[in-house]
Amino acid sequence: MIGLSTNHARTGRMFSRTDQSIVGQWWWTVDRVLLSIMLALAGIGIVMVVTGSPPVAERLGLDQYYFFKRHMVFLVPSLLAMIGLSMCSHRTIWRIASVILAGSILCMAFVLVAGAEVKGAQRWIHLPFGSIQPSEFAKPAFAVVIAWFMARQKDQPGFPGDRLAAGLYALLISLLILQPDFGMSMLVTAIIVGQVFLAGLPLRLVVGLGGVAALGGVGAYFGLHHVRSRIDRFLNPETGDTYQIDLARQAFQEGGAFGAGPGQGTVKLAIPDAHTDFVFSVAGEEMGLVLLLIIIGLFAWVILRGLNRVMDSDNMFVILGTGGLLTMFGCQSLVHMGSNLALIPTKGMTLPFLSYGGSSLVAVGIGMGFLLALTRRQGRSTIAKGGMAPKTQMNAS
Template identity: 50%
Template sequence: MTTFTFARTDNSVVGRWWWTVDRWAILALTVLIVMGMVLTLAASPAVAERIHVDPFHFVRRQVIFLVPSVIVMFGISLMSPEQVRRFAALAFLGALAALAATLVIGAEIKGSRRWIGVGALSVQPSEFVKPTFVVVSGWLLAERQRHPGFPGGILSAGAYLVVVAILLMQPDFGQTMLLSMMWGVQLFVAGLPIVIVLALAAAGTVGAVGAYFLLPHVASRIDRFLNPEAGDNYQTERAFDAFVSGGVWGRGPGEGTVKRILPDAHTDFIFAVAGEEFGMVACLVLVGIFAFIVLRLLSRLFKENDPFVLYAGVGLVAQFGLQAFINIGVNLNLLPAKGMTLPFISYGGSSMVALAFGMGMLLALTRSRPGVGGFGGYR
């Protein structure tokens, strides 16, 4: 029986990729994707039955999205940092145009225009704006460091304000907050003067207060979180009950009940399904995998001398980690409801493919590049 492997002397594109990519991160992502399929299989049939479609409707669609997502992630991870920069710049312009188009041709769902129909599919452009924006922002901030006269910080802020303005017009306050936190992490790592950081933090605070008073759905969510008796907290309360019901080891595969009553059991609240059917142990394993990926990739990034790789990579790691943190926090009733998916676990085509875009770029940026150092050009 022969074993498929690559020799260290293999100079093919795939051979070089195999010996330079972070294989531990790939293994952890693979485990995460497999767990996501298992949980989709556990949570989605009950949801499908409620809306009178085939029980495995969502499972099949998730597999359909998973195949191109894996191909996209692998293909992008083969790129050099320069190719990642160029790809992200073009993708950002396309995603930004699609994001603006939602205000005109987007379908209105629950009072927001966030989706564009593409044939039989619906695409959420904001999912693709997030990873491409932080890479473009990382490039601008890196150019500012390489060439002190280059207005990289101003251009990065301008791109941020354009994206946020469109998101708030949809409106999508959850994605706005996530994007703001991702950008804030980038600015912190880029070493912007403390005065600017404090000014941005103050602006964010003012924006959050303004959203509370100007956007009724934001105020409603915050009020319900701070005072559960002030409104309907059905989903978050049932999700918390699911963790209590599951205990340490869970009720067993297929034995959960929360998926039969939660409308978003296969998307925003799939972590609650994991807690009820597989218990606290499985939830801690999931959290541990997310933490491992974040810390593993950060450890590689902080060894980088190339500012573009560092700033863009940190932004992508921040998106992955913060999105997981927010989703889990909402499921545990520690944060107000945000409508945020759990990366590679929740059902969702746009989310899956967009995360593959982001992780593909991150794997490409964290590949070993012997002989590359300092603040030279991209390679």
């Protein structure tokens, strides 16, 4: 009993508002609602992978729970990265992001020379424990690094932040096109367009980036066969094979309002990528429309909550970094859901936290760790000047 009392006392001191330890300060400044939503999505993801992946594993001649076991192996470091990064200061966040981005770019260049080719694309590096897709890690790091470049130029007009951000974007896009990865290219473009808009930079830059995206889309349509095929099938289903999307729509229809129940779906048995690119349709069949709307609501809550946390902030780095990360999270989610519902051309993109993943799951954890760190209630700092200058506290929400 004495031991239990001592433990309770220690726990109380750790989470008291006057506690100056790293964990204590983190607990009272991090957005615990936002963290709880992310953990809830991760929990739903566990359910979806354990029910959606066995048919895929059996078709490949693997153990029934092969993908589920691997999902759990990657989920643990993903959540640890998310919580660990959320404890970091703003300066530490952009330093870590810079290292991750530099490493990702080097690995993306290496992939073009010696990477593994899968379905006509070179995006992966094969290692003894699995494959790594470097571009997944580049996304959140890119959002943070260019936010710092733009913010520093705002604070120090002589600093060429905008030009550095544009050059970094051009380099990253070039590597993605060479892989090729059209979907990731559009996602990275959406990130920088959103940040340019938030930064209040000249409208011509926003229009210019929009023009680049449009030209890229046209070029991808005429230059990449698989992109043209997907768009043609979307506009005119009779021009090609629509097997997967037909099954996805059937899964939603079979699910109805309340679903067949976890593990009870039958359409999912035939969907080739039920545990990754079409996990949303599996959720529709087994959970039904009601719970599907709840899942959509959780994704929307993350975005609205994150924006609300920085609404009154005067720290440009925090505003741009948060905006870029939320753009990444929201666009990736919308592309996955829209593809599953046949609202946009089919694009193989995972649903954050819900899809089975290795690189993608860990990268989501890193990105959301950055987001939690940037949205913490703390003294505002001027990153460009290198100081953590206490100012007015961020409003609690």
